[in-house]
Amino acid sequence: MTNRREFLQIGLAATALPAAGGLFSSGAEATVAPSVPTIPLYKVLFDDRFAQGKAFGDVASNLGLACHAMQAGDVTDFWYHDLDLAWRAEPKPIAGFTRHGPLFVLEHFGWDRGLRVVFRAEHHSLGGGVIEHRLSGPAESLSTAAALIPAGNDWVRLMAATVTQCAAGCSQPAERTVVTRGAASLPDDETFYSWVIAPKA
Amino acid sequence: MATLPAGVSAADFNAAITKFKAAVGEKHVFTSDEDVALYRDAYSPMWGTPQELLASAAVAPDTVEQVQAIVRAANEHKIPLYPISTGKNVGYGGSAPNLHGSVVLDLKRMNRILEVDDRRGFALVEPGVAYFDLYRHIQEKKLKVWIDCPDPGWGSLIGNSLDHGVGYTFGAFRDHFGSHCGMEVVLPNGEIMRTGMGALPGAKSWQDYKYGFGPYVDGLFGQGNFGIVTKMGFWLMPEPEAYQSGYVSVPKRHDIIALVDHVNYLEHIGLIGQPNYSSPLGRAQRNEPDLRALVGKAGGPSDEELDRFGAAKGIPSWEVELQFYGPAKTVAANWEYARERIGASIPGSTFRDGHSYRFPMTDEQKAAVEHKVAVGIPAMSIFSIGARSELNPSPTDGHLWFAPIIPKTGEAILESQRAFAKVYQEFGLNVGGIFQTPATWIYRAFVMIVGMPVSRSNKEINAKSMAAFKRVVEVAAEHGWAEYRSPPAFADLVADSYSYNDHALRRFNEQLKDAVDPNGIIAAGRGGIWPRHLRGGRKA
Numbered sequence: 174m175t176n177r178r179e180f181l182q183i184g185l186a187a188t189a190l191p192a193a194g195g196l197f198s199s200g201a202e203a204t205v206a207p208s209v210p211t212i213p214l215y216k217v218l219f220d221d222r223f224a225q226g227k228a229f230g231d232v233a234s235n236l237g238l239a240c241h242a243m244q245a246g247d248v249t250d251f252w253y254h255d256l257d258l259a260w261r262a263e264p265k266p267i268a269g270f271t272r273h274g275p276l277f278v279l280e281h282f283g284w285d286r287g288l289r290v291v292f293r294a295e296h297h298s299l300g301g302g303v304i305e306h307r308l309s310g311p312a313e314s315l316s317t318a319a320a321l322i323p324a325g326n327d328w329v330r331l332m333a334a335t336v337t338q339c340a341a342g343c344s345q346p347a348e349r350t351v352v353t354r355g356a357a358s359l360p361d362d363e364t365f366y367s368w369v370i371a372p373k374a
Numbered sequence: 375m376a377t378l379p380a381g382v383s384a385a386d387f388n389a390a391i392t393k394f395k396a397a398v399g400e401k402h403v404f405t406s407d408e409d410v411a412l413y414r415d416a417y418s419p420m421w422g423t424p425q426e427l428l429a430s431a432a433v434a435p436d437t438v439e440q441v442q443a444i445v446r447a448a449n450e451h452k453i454p455l456y457p458i459s460t461g462k463n464v465g466y467g468g469s470a471p472n473l474h475g476s477v478v479l480d481l482k483r484m485n486r487i488l489e490v491d492d493r494r495g496f497a498l499v500e501p502g503v504a505y506f507d508l509y510r511h512i513q514e515k516k517l518k519v520w521i522d523c524p525d526p527g528w529g530s531l532i533g534n535s536l537d538h539g540v541g542y543t544f545g546a547f548r549d550h551f552g553s554h555c556g557m558e559v560v561l562p563n564g565e566i567m568r569t570g571m572g573a574l575p576g577a578k579s580w581q582d583y584k585y586g587f588g589p590y591v592d593g594l595f596g597q598g599n600f601g602i603v604t605k606m607g608f609w610l611m612p613e614p615e616a617y618q619s620g621y622v623s624v625p626k627r628h629d630i631i632a633l634v635d636h637v638n639y640l641e642h643i644g645l646i647g648q649p650n651y652s653s654p655l656g657r658a659q660r661n662e663p664d665l666r667a668l669v670g671k672a673g674g675p676s677d678e679e680l681d682r683f684g685a686a687k688g689i690p691s692w693e694v695e696l697q698f699y700g701p702a703k704t705v706a707a708n709w710e711y712a713r714e715r716i717g718a719s720i721p722g723s724t725f726r727d728g729h730s731y732r733f734p735m736t737d738e739q740k741a742a743v744e745h746k747v748a749v750g751i752p753a754m755s756i757f758s759i760g761a762r763s764e765l766n767p768s769p770t771d772g773h774l775w776f777a778p779i780i781p782k783t784g785e786a787i788l789e790s791q792r793a794f795a796k797v798y799q800e801f802g803l804n805v806g807g808i809f810q811t812p813a814t815w816i817y818r819a820f821v822m823i824v825g826m827p828v829s830r831s832n833k834e835i836n837a838k839s840m841a842a843f844k845r846v847v848e849v850a851a852e853h854g855w856a857e858y859r860s861p862p863a864f865a866d867l868v869a870d871s872y873s874y875n876d877h878a879l880r881r882f883n884e885q886l887k888d889a890v891d892p893n894g895i896i897a898a899g900r901g902g903i904w905p906r907h908l909r910g911g912r913k914a
């Protein structure tokens with residue numbers, strides 16, 4: 174292997190998944206809105222190269238939220254043309270369903286403007302349709318999601334509903350881990366993240 | 375309670391924090407665990423271990439006067455400070471200090487673009503100005519200059535250049551420290567100094583002429599710890615009319631020698647920007663099991679065996695992308711000249727056109743450019759391509775950049791491939807190898823960079839990477855090669871290899887350190903330079 178680019182690039186081809194229509198027909202858009210006030214989102218970001226990302230974006234836009242599909246999983250366009258300008262005026266909450274890179278970048282950009290990741294769910298495929306979901310965030314949002322996910326519901330839609338209606342004002346995040354089997358699987362050994370970045374409480 | 379710097383009492387630390395608060399305001403001094411954690415090195419191979427290098431607090435001034443007040447208070451209470459600009463030095467230490475317990479002096483709030491002149495071609499900026507910020511300023515003002523930026527656009531011109539960072543356009547601009555002109559520095563005693571022509575009160579050419587009169591001291595502040603840079607000038611490239619890239623392939627392994635010589639000529643005479651080398655034969659391993667078997671055989675393949683394989687399959691050993699910038703007419707003529715020159719000299723060389731652009735570009739055209747930094751557009755796309763692979767098992771946890779400098783010749787490429795591959799194999803690291811081509815950011819040298827994997831969950835991976843790093847630094851030094859840049863965890867190791875005449879260079883630097891910063895408050899350990907009280911008794 175040669176340069177940084179090649180070092181990072183290798184392996185991407187093996188994990189890219191074509192967008193598959195019909196994967197998310199379970200209609201599991203359960204409302205997981207907590208009883209407390211929720212975080213008002215400025216935008217929802219998703220990776221539309223993946224069927225899971227598209228489904229996430231669908232739920233968010235059905236909820237009437239402004240969405241942004243990243244170009245090739247890259248946050249540059251969103252950052253330069255949108256978020257940097259928006260955050261210069263006022264730090265506003267955002268949510269998303271992405272791979273690690275965009276979350277890493279936006280989390281760091283957020284730190285510089287007084288925002289923090291307040292909800293993070295790591296969805297890691299263990300192979301054979303088994304996915305481990307490690308959740309951290311407001312206890313109320315977490316317990317609803319954690320209860321609904323393993324009950325055969327479509328976890329992608331549930332996560333979309335959870336992060337877009339995430340409980341506000343949480344200072345002490347809770348943590349939960351749940352495992353799903355079969356439904357809406359990910360490519361083996363692949364990890365996606367659902368997240369909310371919001372101004373520091 | 376914060377991790378105190380070694381040898382500093384809680385009373386002194388608290389007194390300094392009170393003075394920092396008086397200088398910058400309470401809300402810009404960070405002492406809570408949650409806030410200080412933001413300065414951890416996200417890619418640290420020592421993450422979560424007692425060896426991890428952590429800050430004790432952070433303070434974020436907004437003006438040079440505030441920086442001076444902080445430095446004076448730090449001197450009074452002997453508090454080690456670690457200045458950062460945007461603090462995005464991931465892979466080389468992030469925002470974390472070389473000395474555990476240092477207070478990070480976070481200069482992000484000082485983010486004013488003081489001047490951009492597109493006739494004389496320079497910018498004068500503060501430390502918190504990121505490449506994205508300067509780019510936006512230039513676009514909004516429709517100035518006819520380009521920036522040269524590293525792959526991630528979120529870093530700062532000052533922080534990146536002070537770590538000898540590099541970019542992707544023309545040679546003179548890719549060397550970010552080399553393309554700076556004039557600095558303002560807060561010295562360890564709190565005094566402000568301006569370098570070059572800036573030392574002349576009312577200077578009219580601070581950003582035009584680097585040297586001023588007398589010794590050129592700017593070098594002390596790059597990878598050094600002699601002061602805090604609060605302003606810096608940078609030369610900017612005029613916006614060209616056109617860009618054209620072209621690919622040259624050569625069949626045999628040893629053709630790399632002539633190829634590099636031709637490409638050096640084209641680059642050093644000013645016809646091309648950054649050349650990008652790669653190995654089509656190396657890439658073919660993915661689909662060619664016979665080639666994988668050949669490469670993996672005991673003792674490795676000979677060059678002749680590889681040439682035979684390449685010839686049978688029609689796969690060239692090497693390829694280089696040439697990038698031409700300038701008027702549309704000369705760009706086309708230069709590409710034609712390069713084809714003629716190389717074609718006449720290397721049998722079997724082949725050529726194909728690459729991308730072609732005209733400037734200025736529309737937003738749609740910019741969005742379609744694959745490697746944006748090659749045309750001066752900052753991006754973050756490099757963070758979207760990290761995927762788990764055998765080569766990089768925990769991409770989310772980062773990597774250590776091992777970045778050794780070798781001469782800019784084909785012979786050095788071939789020699790270093792084999793020398794480094796042996797070490798990587800010994801440690802079971804799937805990096806480098808006999809098809810590795812150099813990074814070419816540095817104008818007059820090659821960098822055989824590899825990223826060694828880091829993992830937060832598998833400490834064995836870190837132990838392996840750290841052991842391999844140590845060994846490969848030694849092997850490099852045995853061959854007369856050494857690193858241009860290093861994560862803090864390896865700064866001493868790398869500095870140790872620059873040992874000519876019983877470490878005369880380090881002894882000189884440390885003599886200066888003792889004179890300029892007797893309390894050792896600025897970035898102790900950076901560049902392998904330690905204040906007297908932290909040298910652990912070593913003389914050099």
Ligand SMILES: Cc1cc2nc3c(=O)[nH]c(=O)nc-3n(C[C@H](O)[C@H](O)[C@H](O)COP(=O)(O)OP(=O)(O)OC[C@H]3O[C@@H](n4cnc5c(N)ncnc54)[C@H](O)[C@@H]3O)c2cc1C
Binds near residue numbers: 460533538604756897
């Ligand atoms: C995927 C990836 C790709 C990368 N690609 C590149 C690349 O193409 N080119 C490249 O050069 N790097 C690259 N890097 C490394 C790094 O991310 C960049 O160099 C980045 O610009 C450095 O961060 P920064 O600009 O915020 O500097 P900072 O982190 O602010 O500064 C770097 C260091 O300089 C010193 N310093 C900073 N400011 C001051 C000051 N005002 N006074 C005194 N000392 C100071 C400090 O010791 C500090 O730690 C890459 C990293 C990754 C992970």
